[in-house]
Amino acid sequence: MASETSCFTTEPPTAPAAAAGGLNFNDTELTLRLPGESRKSGAKRRFSGVTDLKLGENDRSDTECSGVTESPSSKEQVVGWPPVRSHRKNMTKRDCKYVKVAVDGAPYLRKVDLEFYSGYQQLLCAFEDLFSCFTIINVTGDVLNERKLMDPVNGMEYVPTYEDKDGDWMLVGDVPWKMFVESCKRIRLMKNSEAINGSGINHRQLYLFT
Amino acid sequence: MAYSFPEEVLEHVFSFLASQKDRNAVSLVCKTWYEMERWCRKRIFVGNCYAVNPRIMIRRFPEVKSVELKGKPHFADFNLVPEGWGGCVYPWIVEIARGYPWLEEIRLKRMVVTDESLELISKSFKNFKVLILSSCEGFSTDGLAAIAANCRNLRVLDLRECEVEELSGHWLSHFPDSFTSLESLNMACLSYEVSFSALERLVSRSSNLKTLRLNRNVPIEKLSILLQRAPQLVDFGTGAYSSEIRSDTYSSLAEAFSGCKKLKSLSGFWDVVPAYLPAVYSVCSQLTSLNLSYATTQSPDLSKILGQCHNLQRLVVLDYIEDTGLDTVAMSCKDLRELVVFPSDPFVADANVLLTEQGLVSVSEGCSKLQSVLYFCRQMSNSALISISKNRPNLTCFRCCILEPRAPDYLTFEPLDVGFGSIVENCKQLTRLSMSGLLTDRVFEYIGTHAKKLDMLSIAFAGDSDLGLHHVLSGCESLRKLEIRDCPFGDKALLANTSKLETMRSLWMSSCSVSFGACKLLGQKMPRLNVEVIDERENLDSIAEDAHVEKVYIYRTVSGQRPDMPDFVRTMGKDNHEVYNLS
Numbered sequence: 091m092a093s094e095t096s097c098f099t100t101e102p103p104t105a106p107a108a109a110a111g112g113l114n115f116n117d118t119e120l121t122l123r124l125p126g127e128s129r130k131s132g133a134k135r136r137f138s139g140v141t142d143l144k145l146g147e148n149d150r151s152d153t154e155c156s157g158v159t160e161s162p163s164s165k166e167q168v169v170g171w172p173p174v175r176s177h178r179k180n181m182t183k184r185d186c187k188y189v190k191v192a193v194d195g196a197p198y199l200r201k202v203d204l205e206f207y208s209g210y211q212q213l214l215c216a217f218e219d220l221f222s223c224f225t226i227i228n229v230t231g232d233v234l235n236e237r238k239l240m241d242p243v244n245g246m247e248y249v250p251t252y253e254d255k256d257g258d259w260m261l262v263g264d265v266p267w268k269m270f271v272e273s274c275k276r277i278r279l280m281k282n283s284e285a286i287n288g289s290g291i292n293h294r295q296l297y298l299f300t
Numbered sequence: 301m302a303y304s305f306p307e308e309v310l311e312h313v314f315s316f317l318a319s320q321k322d323r324n325a326v327s328l329v330c331k332t333w334y335e336m337e338r339w340c341r342k343r344i345f346v347g348n349c350y351a352v353n354p355r356i357m358i359r360r361f362p363e364v365k366s367v368e369l370k371g372k373p374h375f376a377d378f379n380l381v382p383e384g385w386g387g388c389v390y391p392w393i394v395e396i397a398r399g400y401p402w403l404e405e406i407r408l409k410r411m412v413v414t415d416e417s418l419e420l421i422s423k424s425f426k427n428f429k430v431l432i433l434s435s436c437e438g439f440s441t442d443g444l445a446a447i448a449a450n451c452r453n454l455r456v457l458d459l460r461e462c463e464v465e466e467l468s469g470h471w472l473s474h475f476p477d478s479f480t481s482l483e484s485l486n487m488a489c490l491s492y493e494v495s496f497s498a499l500e501r502l503v504s505r506s507s508n509l510k511t512l513r514l515n516r517n518v519p520i521e522k523l524s525i526l527l528q529r530a531p532q533l534v535d536f537g538t539g540a541y542s543s544e545i546r547s548d549t550y551s552s553l554a555e556a557f558s559g560c561k562k563l564k565s566l567s568g569f570w571d572v573v574p575a576y577l578p579a580v581y582s583v584c585s586q587l588t589s590l591n592l593s594y595a596t597t598q599s600p601d602l603s604k605i606l607g608q609c610h611n612l613q614r615l616v617v618l619d620y621i622e623d624t625g626l627d628t629v630a631m632s633c634k635d636l637r638e639l640v641v642f643p644s645d646p647f648v649a650d651a652n653v654l655l656t657e658q659g660l661v662s663v664s665e666g667c668s669k670l671q672s673v674l675y676f677c678r679q680m681s682n683s684a685l686i687s688i689s690k691n692r693p694n695l696t697c698f699r700c701c702i703l704e705p706r707a708p709d710y711l712t713f714e715p716l717d718v719g720f721g722s723i724v725e726n727c728k729q730l731t732r733l734s735m736s737g738l739l740t741d742r743v744f745e746y747i748g749t750h751a752k753k754l755d756m757l758s759i760a761f762a763g764d765s766d767l768g769l770h771h772v773l774s775g776c777e778s779l780r781k782l783e784i785r786d787c788p789f790g791d792k793a794l795l796a797n798t799s800k801l802e803t804m805r806s807l808w809m810s811s812c813s814v815s816f817g818a819c820k821l822l823g824q825k826m827p828r829l830n831v832e833v834i835d836e837r838e839n840l841d842s843i844a845e846d847a848h849v850e851k852v853y854i855y856r857t858v859s860g861q862r863p864d865m866p867d868f869v870r871t872m873g874k875d876n877h878e879v880y881n882l883s
Contacts, residue, residue, distance in 0.1 A: 170378035
């Protein structure tokens, strides 16, 4: 196995292909990846929870995040290998994750398949479609958890919230999308007055969870 | 006594010659035949757009109606060719627009096609009928809108696996209401939603429509509407084949499919919900081609369909089919000619599915007409390869990709030389071969000795020394395309076989041991070869002669150096003042 580097004896590795050679990868090799970025799905290849949390203002350097190792079942990727075109790169079965969506004041609930969406923006758009009375408004514009849904007819604002695996009601948008999909059990679009006044969840209390 | 057939007779006889190879041969017989043939050649195929320039082509063949061009090397499909390398079709379109105003067909593969090019096409050829873009990029839906709006006689618009910048879904609406000549529309590679009502109207008024391949965005609920409008379809590609199962959707779909008596080919099936698959059962026995490679569904569901496809000739699936599914194919699809099995999860070392070499062996036993194989798997053995070669000596294309580079025979831990050797020895008609796994110089000796009809060979992570490459270059008489990556092949084999390179269309070598010096020497020695070094490092001018190039692409040409090289591409061994020969 060690002799595969004979191609490259006179040269320091240049292209990624040269460096990787496809073999001899060290199972504990550190990789630099952005938090939450994973090309794969499936339990055996998840990163540990540490790197997936966005920790607000804290500026974690890449080297700290790279303390997470990849599971040994994933491969060090060689450029252009295996020879599949990019649109075929990941054809693993798409799991379905249907969750109920309740809107305060609506007579019945809806269901959405969270795996169908690739991010919060699409999910909010789906709410707009499902509950056609809503439009998305940006309060501050940048921070996702400031986006709300509004019913232009009565001027009511609705805050998207969800129940997580621990049974706690959380504000939608704090954690990376994939983590949200994994932990969300059901969704409730809560009237903003309720959310602020404390009969729902308190924005201030929320930050204690993160 | 000089006598010959009158021109009209010769022309009539030549009109039966379809293959370019035959026409090329005919043109070499004598001057009269050369002249006759060139005036009546209607179709041109240029396998490497840099091998010839369009003016030469137009001067020799003035009456061409159909042009086919290929651009980037094959390994561009796997991101080995850097962005900006070339292959832009625009200069060709400019010349062709001038030289062939009555051109009807353009087929392009792996070329950069800009909106400008598409607009020029749409405005230059009054009788334009066929546009096929295969693995092309560089254009947007604006270009498609131009084609739709201006090509009044368009019959075929086929976008195969192209990368399209999608600015809007409205391009389809640019086909005028008076436009009714469409026979084939393939927009499977697009992701934006097109207006369904525009699509429905287009399908309704195109009574000659035979091929319709939708994109993922067309929901399953709408399929039956389209199928009812076009029951004459021969080739149909669904959109996303998923939704919550509803009996009315299902029954309209099943009924619509059963109305398609001429349907022979099915594809699409993105995000498939297995409960909807039985809707196609009524057409299974008619199908000759089935592409389920986007259907992430389990083997039992696949087997239920395949068990009914008794006339299937071409099957493309994911490895979800597993060995058991391939056993079903072996038993039920006795007319199978081509099998393609793609990996569902190529970057995982552990197998996620039960697909092994056994599935392929099984199909090779059961399907006596099997000619073409592309098979991705995680393990292979010499004994399996030997069995396959003995079962199917009629194989013409064998591409076997073991996902782990340099993987040995999983039973004996030996190299797979003997197995692949058996393939080339027994399959005497083999024209295309891709190998993988642990391979020494020995396999190349077998190839050089036996693979006399081999036209295209792809090698990766194989061999021990230059001797391997030398065996191939000196032994494979019919070889025209050779692509190599990550092999210890270097200067010696190249420089010992320079004249062979001129008989080939192209040679690609990346991450091998070819030096700058050897490339220069080769370029100097062979004026009709372009030896293009692709190297993205800085300071290329000061790099040592014996340093290895990152990538080299060697191709024969009558056009000299190409004028559109980016800074990371150099033609070696040519004088700098040589200009692109336009005359």
